[in-house]
Amino acid sequence: MHPADQFERFHALHTEKGLGAEDIGARFGVTPAVVRQRLKLAAVSPLLIEAYREGCFSLAELSAFAITDDTKRQEQVWNDLGPDVTRQEIIDALTEAHVAASDPRAIFIGKDAYCAAGGAILSDLFDEEHEGFFTDAALLFDLAAKKLEAAAGPVRAEGWKWVEIMPRFDHTALAACRRVYPDTRPMSEDEQLRLAALEEQYEALEIDYDSEEAVAEAERLEAEIEALRGEDVFARGCHRAGGSGGNPHGHISAGGHKDSC
Secondary structure (H helix, E strand, C coil): CCHHHHHHHHHHHHHCCCCCHHHHHHHHCCCHHHHHHHHHHHCCCHHHHHHHHCCCCCHHHHHHHCCCCCHHHHHHHHHHHCCCCCHHHHHHHHCCCCEECCCHHHHHHCHHHHHHCCCCEECCCCCCCCCCEECCHHHHHHHHHHHHHHHHHHHHHCCCCEEEEECCCCCCCCCCCECCCCECCCCCHHHHHHHHHHHHHHHHCCCCCCCHHHHHHHHHHHHHHHHHHCCCECCCCCCCECCCCCCCCCEEEEECCCCCC
């Protein structure tokens, strides 16, 4: 018996007899998961099934076509790719308009939020390690943009001259940018003298950690030194700065001097 005969037999039992994957699996001594895979293969274009019978490609390659139920699209990809094609090349061709679940945008939004917004996910029954594909790239982009826009709010509140979100990281656009880091806040002469005096007091302090008064005095000096130093600041000249808004899957660029500089 050719493996394709089994696909067709499983399909007949499912459609004509109304048997489920569990019943068919029990009858043939295979798991329900295997039955579901075989039923998926039976739905592949008859032209491709016949080509498989003739040895034009392997079972693994045939399974790649099952990623979509569109038999016309299956046949088109087969004609476009021709012989000596790999399973991954078939998958790539059939999902070129989709977004892999491993894409940063997909991870950033998550399957639950994407599906709740009306998106669909295309799964590969023959690759258990792959989480599938998000079929609506436009919806995913829109969701990522809105979520990044919300995350950009606090960044704008910091006083940056411009803030730009990028649902899809554009290396070319950021090639002209450079990352800059803040410097220590410039202090006046009086502030420098005050800081030196506080640091001298702190260094001379012999902290007895069993004494609440000594610990409190040390904490007071530390707090006063920290307050006097203040936060680091960006120079006014950093008008083309590129930076991440703290999100590993989206990107927020901010630049220009802060209003407080």
